[in-house]
Amino acid sequence: MNIAVVARNTFRENIRDRVLYNLILFALVMTVSSIALGQLTLGYERKVIVDLGLSAISIFGTLIAIFIGIGLVHKELERRTVYALLSKPVRRHEFILGKYLGLLATLSVNVAVMTVGLWLSMLYQGGIEPAGYARILPAVYLIFLSLALTTALALVFSTFSTPALSALFTLFLWIAGHFNYDLLEFAATSRTAAMRRFFQALYYLVPNFSNFTSIDSRNVIQSAAYAQPVDWTAVGWTTVYGLVYSGALLALAVAVFSRRDFK
Amino acid sequence: MTGTGARISGGRMWPWLALAVGAALAVPPAQDRVQERMQARAPDPDILYFASPDAIKKMALGYEGLLADIYWMRAIQYYGRREEAERRPVRYKNLAAMLDITSTLDPDMLDVYRAGSIFLAEPDPVGAGQPEQAVALLDKGIARHPAEWRLRLDKGFIYFWFLKDYRHAGQAWLDGSRLAAAPPWMAGLAAMALSRGGEIETAKMLWRQQLEQSERADIRENARNHLASTEVAETLWTLEFFIEKYKEKAGRPPRQLEDLVRAGFLRRVPVDPSGVPYDYEPASGYVGLAPETKVRYLKVPEEYRASFRRKLEELYGSASGRG
Amino acid sequence: MSVVQIENLTKDFLVGFWRKRRVRALDNLNLTVEPGEIFGFLGPNGAGKTTTLKIMMTLLRPTSGSVRILGEPAASAAMRRRIGYLPENPYFYDYLTAEEMLTYVGRLYGIRRHALRRKVGELLETVGLAEQARVQLRKFSKGMTQRIGIAQAIINDPEAVFLDEPMSGLDPLGRRDVRRIITGLREKGVTVFFSSHILPDVEALCDRVAILHKGRLRETGALHEILQVKIEGHEIILARVSAETRAGLAALCDEIRPMGDRLHLRAADAGRLEAVLARALAGGAELISVNPVRASLEEYFFREVAAEVPRP
Numbered sequence: 057m058n059i060a061v062v063a064r065n066t067f068r069e070n071i072r073d074r075v076l077y078n079l080i081l082f083a084l085v086m087t088v089s090s091i092a093l094g095q096l097t098l099g100y101e102r103k104v105i106v107d108l109g110l111s112a113i114s115i116f117g118t119l120i121a122i123f124i125g126i127g128l129v130h131k132e133l134e135r136r137t138v139y140a141l142l143s144k145p146v147r148r149h150e151f152i153l154g155k156y157l158g159l160l161a162t163l164s165v166n167v168a169v170m171t172v173g174l175w176l177s178m179l180y181q182g183g184i185e186p187a188g189y190a191r192i193l194p195a196v197y198l199i200f201l202s203l204a205l206t207t208a209l210a211l212v213f214s215t216f217s218t219p220a221l222s223a224l225f226t227l228f229l230w231i232a233g234h235f236n237y238d239l240l241e242f243a244a245t246s247r248t249a250a251m252r253r254f255f256q257a258l259y260y261l262v263p264n265f266s267n268f269t270s271i272d273s274r275n276v277i278q279s280a281a282y283a284q285p286v287d288w289t290a291v292g293w294t295t296v297y298g299l300v301y302s303g304a305l306l307a308l309a310v311a312v313f314s315r316r317d318f319k
Numbered sequence: 320m321t322g323t324g325a326r327i328s329g330g331r332m333w334p335w336l337a338l339a340v341g342a343a344l345a346v347p348p349a350q351d352r353v354q355e356r357m358q359a360r361a362p363d364p365d366i367l368y369f370a371s372p373d374a375i376k377k378m379a380l381g382y383e384g385l386l387a388d389i390y391w392m393r394a395i396q397y398y399g400r401r402e403e404a405e406r407r408p409v410r411y412k413n414l415a416a417m418l419d420i421t422s423t424l425d426p427d428m429l430d431v432y433r434a435g436s437i438f439l440a441e442p443d444p445v446g447a448g449q450p451e452q453a454v455a456l457l458d459k460g461i462a463r464h465p466a467e468w469r470l471r472l473d474k475g476f477i478y479f480w481f482l483k484d485y486r487h488a489g490q491a492w493l494d495g496s497r498l499a500a501a502p503p504w505m506a507g508l509a510a511m512a513l514s515r516g517g518e519i520e521t522a523k524m525l526w527r528q529q530l531e532q533s534e535r536a537d538i539r540e541n542a543r544n545h546l547a548s549t550e551v552a553e554t555l556w557t558l559e560f561f562i563e564k565y566k567e568k569a570g571r572p573p574r575q576l577e578d579l580v581r582a583g584f585l586r587r588v589p590v591d592p593s594g595v596p597y598d599y600e601p602a603s604g605y606v607g608l609a610p611e612t613k614v615r616y617l618k619v620p621e622e623y624r625a626s627f628r629r630k631l632e633e634l635y636g637s638a639s640g641r642g
Numbered sequence: 643m644s645v646v647q648i649e650n651l652t653k654d655f656l657v658g659f660w661r662k663r664r665v666r667a668l669d670n671l672n673l674t675v676e677p678g679e680i681f682g683f684l685g686p687n688g689a690g691k692t693t694t695l696k697i698m699m700t701l702l703r704p705t706s707g708s709v710r711i712l713g714e715p716a717a718s719a720a721m722r723r724r725i726g727y728l729p730e731n732p733y734f735y736d737y738l739t740a741e742e743m744l745t746y747v748g749r750l751y752g753i754r755r756h757a758l759r760r761k762v763g764e765l766l767e768t769v770g771l772a773e774q775a776r777v778q779l780r781k782f783s784k785g786m787t788q789r790i791g792i793a794q795a796i797i798n799d800p801e802a803v804f805l806d807e808p809m810s811g812l813d814p815l816g817r818r819d820v821r822r823i824i825t826g827l828r829e830k831g832v833t834v835f836f837s838s839h840i841l842p843d844v845e846a847l848c849d850r851v852a853i854l855h856k857g858r859l860r861e862t863g864a865l866h867e868i869l870q871v872k873i874e875g876h877e878i879i880l881a882r883v884s885a886e887t888r889a890g891l892a893a894l895c896d897e898i899r900p901m902g903d904r905l906h907l908r909a910a911d912a913g914r915l916e917a918v919l920a921r922a923l924a925g926g927a928e929l930i931s932v933n934p935v936r937a938s939l940e941e942y943f944f945r946e947v948a949a950e951v952p953r954p
Contacts, residue, residue, distance in 0.1 A: 069737060072737045135733050136731070137735055139696075139701060139729040140747075140791075142700070144747060144750045145720070145722045146750055147719055260347040290353065293349065293353045294353050297346070300349050303342040304339050304341075304346065308339040311332045311335035311336040315332045318701040
């Protein structure tokens with residue numbers, strides 16, 4: 057129950073954070089400019105609008121997830137607001153989960169707003185069948201899953217690291233997480249068994265963000281732009297992956313946070 | 320109650336840690352399930368979205384070398400999936416783009432030009448069947464490395480073997496032979512191409528050079544196959560030639576290849592480079608590789624047949640009634 | 643049942659880059675606080691007062707020993723529901739208004755919407771912040787922050803409140819207000835435990851005190867008992883003392899000090915007090931005041947404690 061209370065307050069805190077608005081503004085600008093850019097492509101307007109719009113949702117969502125996520129716990133520790141809070145009947149896991157869900161709520165509002173913005177751009181462009189609008193949604197869903205994972209990652213770092221380092225680590229892991237399949241290749245072409253196992257371990261360890269960017273082994277944004285059919289089984293398993301990995305991260309964050317002395 | 324430190328606090332750490340470990344253990348199986356669904360579809364590699372090499376280079380932010388390695392590796396893996404291709408036509412349409420990106424990111428990786436051009440030029444199913452792209456790639460390399468004679472060698476080779484353009488081949492070799500570090504035989508190669516372009520001897524010499532000089536196992540393998548194929552082609556053309564001569568002399572085709580030996584045309588019945596005897600069909604006059612052969616036959620261009628035949632006629636006198 | 647029961651409480655911190663050096667912040671602390679009393683927790687800065695409070699609030703884990711509050715081990719959320727806490731130098735979410743912050747805290751205690759709204763209004767009145775209900779906390783002065791801090795500490799009608807330096811940073815008016823709130827709590831039967839290094843406030847409010855120094859408990863008990871032992875005569879202030887009277891008084895007193903048009907005298911014991919008073923009044927002097935000179939808590943403090951505190 058207190059999770060919801062903390063979450064609601066976190067949401068309120070995010071809404072009042074100016075960083076959020078700057079990012080949303082940029083994102084909307086990007087979406088609108090996609091219309092202009094589309095004109096340059098002579099016949100590929102739809103593809104460009106969808107490509108840019110979804111990419112904007114993904115990139116800016118990730119930036120918000122990272123920049124607000126790294127402060128979720130750290131800000132409380134640094135500003136010492138955590139003392140007043142944890143002396144209340146709030147358990148430590150309620151605190152962590154509440155913070156996480158609060159940021160997810162913020163992200164979902166953000167994603168929703170930008171999706172509507174994208175639909176409006178598509179509407180302005182015209183000539184797109186209803187199925188085309190609906191086809192955006194699976195891509196948006198996968199993007200949101202990736203944001204949930206990114207947030208969990210930032211949150212874990214936030215429990216023990218400074219914002220600068222947390223941002224660095226999270227960003228690094230986010231980038232590395234797009235090259236997981238190359239890790240598989242490294243493993244396959246390794247000369248020694250030890251190297252192979254090392255790369256395989258890395259493959260599983262590094263959060264695999266390319267899961268969320270590929271359906272049908274095509275880039276999810278591209279396939280939405282071309283309105284290609286969706287492999288729902290893949291989406292289902294990707295959801296499982298996202299939940300399990302995020303769950304592990306959250307549990308770890310709670311464990312670290314529970315142990316902590318607040319000097 | 321005398322508390323152990325961990326009990327008096329918000330700290331119930333161990334259950335959560337256990338939960339974290341439990342969830343972490345579930346990650347690899349979930350990843351595998353996702354991977355399965357990805358693989359089930361076409362094995363298109365996960366190419367980064369932007370296709371322009373210059374854009375990628377700008378975005379590489381100083382890590383061009385690393386990115387180049389990754390793209391090169393992907394190109395190799397991509398090319399190397401021809402085993403699966405046996406069952407399904409392989410599309411190499413992205414190979415040229417990948418090599419373009421790789422060579423833009425790291426223009427000094429010579430292998431990209433050298434081995435990459437071979438893969439591009441080789442026809443399906445061995446390669447992409449795009450010899451013009453191969454030449455373009457080599458030209459890119461030459462622009463960057465004008466003193467590298469090996470690139471000129473390769474360029475001439477592509478023109479010679481795949482494009483049958485002996486004039487350009489000779490020109491490329493001629494340019495190469497003028498470079499400081501060029502080996503002495505390059506001038507001779509140029510001369511041969513320019514004067515007696517369509518000679519199979521020249522081709523064999525080029526394949527032999529690759530077999531001996533290349534540091535890449537796959538290139539050497541390819542060269543070995545080509546050499547074996549030229550040997551097969553020469554043998555088959557010779558057999559066809561002597562079969563015609565036999566028909567002339569005896570009024571009917573030989574019943575088996577041993578007849579050619581008895582008639583004095585051959586010293587012994589030839590076998591293919593893998594030791595398997597050739598098939599001969601007296602009714603149709605067909606000679607060819609037996610089905611059990613282990614030779615990986617790569618088509619030898621028909622153009623060489625004419626000049627080879629001329630050589631045979633010079634040596635043994637012409638046969639009438641061309642087949 | 644004691645409100646607070648601390649037994650053999652020890653806390654070590656591991657400091658240094660490799661976390662190897664052990665610094666003992668609390669050393670075998672034993673303490674009880676009885677229901678309904680106002681308990682003062684004293685000591686110089688760095689004595690371990692805040693550490694003790696944080697352990698009680700489960701913000702820190704003890705190295706050994708135990709803490710029980712209202713009969714429960716000081717860990718459960720259930721226990722935290724029944725108490726209130728004001729941290730030292732409190733910080734609250736500065737983007738919230740006073741009203742929003744109290745509402746947030748109230749929700750965490752599970753107070754329902756209508757009751758909560760009423761309560762928040764009352765509390766703001768009690769701490770004198772009714773005007774600033776819609777003002778964001780980032781705009782609050784130190785004194786205002788302290789007051790909203792007390793508000794959030796009592797919003798759940800706790801059975802006991804724990805205040806860490808509640809008067810710090812307040813001007814005399816603010817301190818008076820806080821004192822009033824504390825005595826008001828006592829009237830309602832709430833146990834108050836507060837730490838301070840402002841001795842006059844402690845003297846004014848507390849029934850019992852504990853004095854902490856370098857992590858060790860030096861003294862504990864009723865305040866007047868601790869200080870009673872140290873009565874050192876009386877101070878008399880007279881006016882309109884004639885020179886003749888003054889000379890006579892000089893013989894009786896150890897100390898005579900003119901202050902403006904008044905005379906301050908010190909009589910060493912009860913006997914001499916009588917004599918001085920008789921002589922003064924006989925000489926026509928005006929009696930302004932007579933006060934027992936107790937070693938104030940301050941002097942006691944300086945003598946017993948400050949001497950050992952290394953000067954920088």
